Amino acid sequence: MSMTTPSTVRALPHAEWGRVRQSRRTADRMMRLTAAGFTFIAIFVLFWILGMLIVKGIGGLSVATFTQITPGPGSEGGGLANAIVGSIVLTFLGIVVATPVGVLAGTYLAEYGKTSKLANLIRFINDILLSAPSILIGLFVYVILVEPFRGYSGWAGGVALGIIAIPVIVRTTEDMLRLVPGPLREAGAALGAPPSVVITSITWRAAKSGMVTGILLALARIAGETAPLIFTALNNNFWFSPTLAGGVSNLPVTIYQFASAPYENWQQLAWAGSLIITMSILLLSLIARRIVRGSK
Amino acid sequence: MTAATDMMTGPAAPAIRKTPKGTFDIVFRNASFIAALMVLVLLAGIMLSMIIGGWPAFREFGLGFVTSSVWDTQNDQYGAWPAIVGTLSTALIALVIGVPLSLGIAVYLTQLAPAWFKQPVSTAIELLAAVPSIIYGMWGLFVFVPLFAAYVQIPLSNIVEGLPIVGTVLYSRSPSGLGILTAGFILAFMIVPFIASITRDMLEQIPSVLRESAYGIGATTWEVVRHVLVPQAGVSIIGAIMLGLGRALGETMAVTFVVGNANRLSASIMDPGSTIASRIANEFNEAMGLQMNALIALGCILFFVTFVVLVIARILVSRVKSY
Numbered sequence: 001m002s003m004t005t006p007s008t009v010r011a012l013p014h015a016e017w018g019r020v021r022q023s024r025r026t027a028d029r030m031m032r033l034t035a036a037g038f039t040f041i042a043i044f045v046l047f048w049i050l051g052m053l054i055v056k057g058i059g060g061l062s063v064a065t066f067t068q069i070t071p072g073p074g075s076e077g078g079g080l081a082n083a084i085v086g087s088i089v090l091t092f093l094g095i096v097v098a099t100p101v102g103v104l105a106g107t108y109l110a111e112y113g114k115t116s117k118l119a120n121l122i123r124f125i126n127d128i129l130l131s132a133p134s135i136l137i138g139l140f141v142y143v144i145l146v147e148p149f150r151g152y153s154g155w156a157g158g159v160a161l162g163i164i165a166i167p168v169i170v171r172t173t174e175d176m177l178r179l180v181p182g183p184l185r186e187a188g189a190a191l192g193a194p195p196s197v198v199i200t201s202i203t204w205r206a207a208k209s210g211m212v213t214g215i216l217l218a219l220a221r222i223a224g225e226t227a228p229l230i231f232t233a234l235n236n237n238f239w240f241s242p243t244l245a246g247g248v249s250n251l252p253v254t255i256y257q258f259a260s261a262p263y264e265n266w267q268q269l270a271w272a273g274s275l276i277i278t279m280s281i282l283l284l285s286l287i288a289r290r291i292v293r294g295s296k
Numbered sequence: 297m298t299a300a301t302d303m304m305t306g307p308a309a310p311a312i313r314k315t316p317k318g319t320f321d322i323v324f325r326n327a328s329f330i331a332a333l334m335v336l337v338l339l340a341g342i343m344l345s346m347i348i349g350g351w352p353a354f355r356e357f358g359l360g361f362v363t364s365s366v367w368d369t370q371n372d373q374y375g376a377w378p379a380i381v382g383t384l385s386t387a388l389i390a391l392v393i394g395v396p397l398s399l400g401i402a403v404y405l406t407q408l409a410p411a412w413f414k415q416p417v418s419t420a421i422e423l424l425a426a427v428p429s430i431i432y433g434m435w436g437l438f439v440f441v442p443l444f445a446a447y448v449q450i451p452l453s454n455i456v457e458g459l460p461i462v463g464t465v466l467y468s469r470s471p472s473g474l475g476i477l478t479a480g481f482i483l484a485f486m487i488v489p490f491i492a493s494i495t496r497d498m499l500e501q502i503p504s505v506l507r508e509s510a511y512g513i514g515a516t517t518w519e520v521v522r523h524v525l526v527p528q529a530g531v532s533i534i535g536a537i538m539l540g541l542g543r544a545l546g547e548t549m550a551v552t553f554v555v556g557n558a559n560r561l562s563a564s565i566m567d568p569g570s571t572i573a574s575r576i577a578n579e580f581n582e583a584m585g586l587q588m589n590a591l592i593a594l595g596c597i598l599f600f601v602t603f604v605v606l607v608i609a610r611i612l613v614s615r616v617k618s619y
Contacts, residue, residue, distance in 0.1 A: 030518075
């Protein structure tokens with residue numbers, strides 16, 4: 001509709017007498033150009049970043065990247081195997097910590113608390129945690145888990161990532177459960193099922209794909225987190241111990257330490273790691289988005 | 297008939313009705329309640345750990361911790377002022393650049409983009425939010441910084457040198473490309489997806505009758521945006537901007553890469569500086585004793601500043617959502 005207004009005006013024989021004054025039309029055109037230009041800039045930056053990662057990172061990808069461990073200072077070659085596995089372990093730990101808490105809390109908000117004062121407060125605080133700086137969560141976990149036990153550990157790193165993931169899961173779980181139509185619950189209750197059974201075998205089942213999406217989004221969110229790991233899981237150049245005590249090597253902190261190091265193979269690995277981590281995260285978020293659209 | 301009635305009222309019936317009210321129901325309800333309370337416990341825990349961890353520094357320096365600009369690890373003297381100024385100025389620069397960009401994108405997505413183009417563009421903008429902070433740091437340090445030094449800092453320094461005010465604010469003593477302005481630039485691109493997608497959602501919620509009637513009396517698209525959509529979305533756009541501000545204040549890795557990590561205060565936005573988050577990330581692993589407490593105290597300040605900003609943001613955003 002907006003497009004037809006100026007064009008019909010232009011079609012009139014006395015264009016200068018048209019209903020749209022020249023100055024108004026210019027202002028309109030300027031705005032359209034600016035808005036389109038700004039959108040272009042943002043998309044350009046995205047492709048610039050992706051292009052940079054591919055150009056600089058692809059050269060560092062080889063079999064050794066996935067099979068060898070991170071090299072020490074000054075040594076040749078090396079790969080990212082321990083960092084990749086460490087990252088997967090930490091992210092997995094985070095999700096294992098966050099999923100039960102997040103799903104149950106989201107269930108409470110949607111099914112039990114609803115619009116009660118307490119539920120509203122929890123919802124509000126959860127939204128704040130959702131955008132709280134991740135570095136503060138790292139500091140928090142340092143104070144409660146690293147300092148008292150006198151040492152960095154993968155457990156602390158997993159908990160830090162879990163705390164970051166919880167608000168994401170709470171939010172999406174609640175949103176998805178609210179989309180489940182009420183009559184479905186009533187039908188379950190009419191059959192004599194208590195609330196817990198209605199929730200676990202009807203509401204959860206109906207909202208399953210949405211809840212999985214929430215967990216995937218949380219996964220994408222924490223997989224690239226660096227700041228909280230510096231204070232908790234730290235990093236090292238070896239295979240971590242199976243007890244996860246001491247530093248646990250991980251991709252983000254490895255990238256951080258290798259990127260501006262004076263060794264060429266370290267820099268190359270930092271770029272390869274950046275490429276791997278970014279592509280995995282973008283793929284995860286695209287899959288999550290696809291599930292949401294599919295379920296709609 | 298009688299048999300059926302017997303079965304329903306007979307001794308078996310209460311047993312059937314009793315099992316559903318069994319322990320699982322109570323356990324499930326309490327478990328979900330406790331999980332929900334965890335959210336409150338987490339926030340309270342973060343707040344308490346920051347206050348307790350930073351307390352020795354606050355006690356040692358008092359109000360001077362906020363106002364002093366000395367950060368001397370040798371003599372154990374710590375002041376937060378340069379980091380606070382750095383945090384606020386990078387966030388402000390990010391808003392100045394990021395807000396017009398975000399609003400333009402939101403207007404483009406809701407009013408101008410052809411239908412088939414909307415979805416891919418929306419996805420691209422949201423992917424910008426999924427790129428990890430550290431990757432923005434890599435892009436900033438290795439791609440943006442050299443370009444910025446060569447094509448902006450050096451020419452600009454030559455122009456403004458010796459001029460009053462701009463000669464101080466925009467002059468770079470060492471045009472390395474690193475600095476407060478560079479950090480603000482990178483932050484701008486990091487907060488754009490958040491502000492843009494919330495604003496887009498807000499604009500989409502406005503009933504189309506309002507738009508259509510404005511077009512009906514002959515308004516141009518710009519006039520519809522300016523006089524109908526923006527006033528209607530009003531406070532919630534400010535809320536979205538505050539949300540972006542909250543992100544910018546606490547962003548760590550990207551800033552740490554490009555801000556230059558200088559501990560002194562400079563009048564020029566081209567000079568290296570530091571933010572609260574970048575200083576914590578930089579010094580934490582080598583910190584001991586009072587320095588550690590001072591860093592946690594910095595975190596405490598960051599916590600309260602972002603907390604206030606985010607509370608305002610959520611109130612403003614939710615106010616519009618409700619009607």
